[in-house]
Amino acid sequence: xxxxxxIHRVLLKLSGEVLSGKKGIIYDETVIDSLxxxxxxxxxxxxxxxxxxxxxxxxxxxxWKNKNLNRVxxxxxGMLATIQNSLYMAxxxxxxxxxxxxxxxxxxxxxxxxYTPQLASSALEQGKVCFFSGGTGNPYFTxxxxxxxxxxxxxxxxxxxxxxxxxxxxxxxxxxxxAHFISSASFExxxxxxxxxxxLTAFSLAMDNTMPIKIFNISQPQMLIEAxxxxxxGTYIHP
Ligand code: UDP
Numbered sequence: 001x002x003x004x005x006x007i008h009r010v011l012l013k014l015s016g017e018v019l020s021g022k023k024g025i026i027y028d029e030t031v032i033d034s035l036x037x038x039x040x041x042x043x044x045x046x047x048x049x050x051x052x053x054x055x056x057x058x059x060x061x062x063x064w065k066n067k068n069l070n071r072v073x074x075x076x077x078g079m080l081a082t083i084q085n086s087l088y089m090a091x092x093x094x095x096x097x098x099x100x101x102x103x104x105x106x107x108x109x110x111x112x113x114x115y116t117p118q119l120a121s122s123a124l125e126q127g128k129v130c131f132f133s134g135g136t137g138n139p140y141f142t143x144x145x146x147x148x149x150x151x152x153x154x155x156x157x158x159x160x161x162x163x164x165x166x167x168x169x170x171x172x173x174x175x176x177x178x179a180h181f182i183s184s185a186s187f188e189x190x191x192x193x194x195x196x197x198x199x200l201t202a203f204s205l206a207m208d209n210t211m212p213i214k215i216f217n218i219s220q221p222q223m224l225i226e227a228x229x230x231x232x233x234g235t236y237i238h239p
Contacts, residue, residue, distance in 0.1 A: 002184065002214065002231040002238075009048040009124060010228065011156040012039075013147035016056035016085055018162060018218055026057050027088060031221075036092045038221035039129060042228060043098060048124040050154060052132050052147040053089060055081030062142065075139030079106055082143060086133035087112065093129055101128040105137030105146075117153050124154065144202035152209045159211060160227060161198065162218035167235030168195050184236040197237055206237075213237040 018035070021028030042049055058081035061074030083104050090100040101123035103115035113119065115132060123130050135146040144161070151159045170193070171179040182195070187207040190197050197203055197213060206213055216227035216234030226233045 002212075002236040004229045004231065007047070007157045007228060009050070009154065009156045010042070010158055010160055011050045011052065011147055011151035011154070012160045012162065012224075013052045013054075013144060014162050014218065015054040015143070016058060016060075016081065017054070018057075018164075019053070019085060019089070020057040032089065032092055034221040035218075036089065036096060036098075038224040039093065040096060040098055041222075041225045043127075043129055045225070046127075047228065048127070050120070050124060050130045050132055050150060050156065051086075051089070052135075052143055052150060053082055053085040054143040055079070055085060055135075057081075058084060061139070072139045076106075079135045079137070079139075080108075082135055083108060083112055083133040086131035090129070090131050099126070099128045100131065102131045102133060105132075105134035120150075120154055142199050142202060144198040145205060148198070148202045148205045148209075148211060148213075152205065152211050156211070159206065159213045160224075161213055161215045162224070163215055164217060164219050165215075166217045167215045168197070182235050183232065184238060186238055190237060207239075210239040212239070 019027055019032060021031035055078045059077045061078035064074045086102050090102050093100050102112050103120055104112040105115050107114055120130055132150045135141060135143050136149055147159055168182040169179045173179040214227055214234045214236050217223055
């Protein structure tokens with residue numbers, strides 16, 4: 001069972017698409033305004049908050065249409081997109097008076113500090129909202145994997161994965177009338193029932209390191225604090 005009182009250090013994963021809202025532009029200002037407000041609510045309740053942003057609103061090397069191009073280069077473009085997103089979101093938070101730290105696994109001198117677990121831990125302890133950009137720093141990975149990796153390394157209590165659905169269902173609710181909502185599932189059950197939580201690399205990293213995951217709907221950003229404090233909100237994936 002999900003126990004909110006055991007949660008102090010949180011790793012939030014937001015895909016790039018969340019930042020574009022329904023308009024499909026790189027940044028939807030209205031969405032980012034309410035997202036940053038939601039982040040501030042969490043911050044004000046004294047959670048330590050690390051954020052991994054995807055890059056899909058700008059560029060996704062993994063699913064790029066022209067397969068004749070070098071995947072390693074395409075993935076670098078995707079990783080750079082996550083740095084841009086992190087700089088932008090942090091800048092909005094800073095303009096709202098919130099202390100932030102932005103780290104990158106890739107060296108982009110003068111733009112962002114290099115990630116080290118020591119610097120990241122101390123920034124979290126100081127109550128800064130921390131952005132971990134650049135993904136894992138390696139091609140052929142996803143930001144979901146980066147989120148789990150940072151969570152494990154920094155001993156977060158949970159990975160919160162924001163999506164545009166309420167959580168996991170036994171089947172696709174759009175196609176199957178009997179589909180029911182799953183409020184919690186063990187890693188094993190997810191594998192047995194083929195519930196798609198994250199890509200398999202991210203999922204197995206979480207499973208191997210007993211890092212719980214909560215999947216919730218961010219279409220209404222105020223659900224972020226709900227997902228943290230309310231056991232009933234979202235789907236809880238646990239060891
Ligand atoms: N990427 C990568 N290594 C990583 C993380 C991301 O190469 O560790 C690249 C990859 O090209 C990916 C893109 O960055 O397609 C954007 O990341 P992702 O697709 O995870 O973003 P999201 O879908 O969450 O917006």
